[in-house]
Amino acid sequence: MTEKKQGAKLQLHFLANPGRFVRFSKNLFPWLVLVALTFIISALVLGLGVVPEDYRQGDAYRIIFIHVPASWMGLMIYVIIALAAAAGFIWRHPLADLIAKSSAPIGASFTLISLVTGSFWGAPMWGTWWVWDARVTSMLILFFLYLGYIALSNAYDDPTKGARASGILALVGIVNIPIIKFSVDWWNTLHQPATISKFDRPSMDSSMIAPLLLMILGFVAYYLVVLIIRLRAEIADRRIRNLRMIQVDQHNMSA
């Protein structure tokens, strides 16, 4: 019983040492890049070239193969940030804070891609560049949540304090996400436009699901690739800070 517990503890703390994490990620990194490239390129080839065109929307629907995976990534990364923030508070795992801070710009970018590609899709399909649909509005508010999180984590001089503060914000936000979704749903049905709503998603033909899944997996691999790059940058940044502080200390002591 104690051995099993020790084993789990060992695994959790295996990567806590930043130096060990950097060495561990060096082996993993090229494979992740390969996986990401393969999946994304094959998804693009399948989705843009091979899969037949939609009987209603023609070729314009193909942007769904970028739009839907990007939306899922935006939501998934926010959950990851909240979980990492919680792990940082509960276990004080040093990598958890770093993961939360590094993932935020990636999640914000995916959300922005989702909003922009959705806008491109909407222009020919629904005749408008923007619409205050419940889902679209919820994604916009998610984007603002990301921006607030990024702003707060960069606003502190002390990175640990920044991680703590933005961790609190991430957890408050995660409580709020279902509330946002729920309230915007109500708000949208309250102000139902006069025209028929064209926002229901048709059920997908099985041939179209493959590029979608491939793209999602490719995006996940891409997220991990960029996450590792950012984590290494954060770790290096902290090392530089520490070295500078030691330098100032020595200067002060010798002066």
Place this chain on the structure above:
Amino acid sequence: MAFLTLIKRDLRLAIRGGIGSLMAVVFFIVSATLFPLGVGPESALLERIAPGVLWVCALLASMLSLNHLFQDDYDDGSLEVIILGPLPLELVTIAKVLAHWISTSLPLIVITPVLAILLNLDMSGFPTLMYSLLLGTPILSLIGSIGASLTLGTRRGGILVSLLVLPIYVPVLIFATGAIEGAIFGFGESANLLILAAALVASLVLAPWASAAALRMAVE
């Protein structure tokens, strides 16, 4: 006892602050007056947008005044003394938010009838407007206290607070204006008002907890 003392202290400070504490009310009046000047005086249009405009302006005015919640005490060191005092930090937060609400949002609510007339609000929505403000502005203050406490140790924290609390303000805004429009158009305001009340109770419990954690972090 310490709870009441803290409230009285904050209220006294707000009163002695003079016209500064009424800046939120002034902003509310100015911004609500700018809307008819911007969209034109057509009364049907104003009637349509009145609930939303009133609530958005009240929300922005409330957001502007958040900086003074903790910053002044933090700057002169009295926040640390209060934290070391006998009152649990969560109750300290509630006391300060209550005093802030009395000094900032109550004058706002008092001036609202005048602005409702200016914006040609349909009078059947008027009681619901007042109820929604009475229920909603404490929520805004409580959630705002989380934002204010999170930005205590930062530079240029004032602008940042708005960005932080905006996504969490959105549901409050939606339910409040939904209630007013429900009263005006006849499909009932009680559902939205009850949800606002539930949100008030929930934020009364959860917001001080988050704020206290952020305050502890800011002064250590």
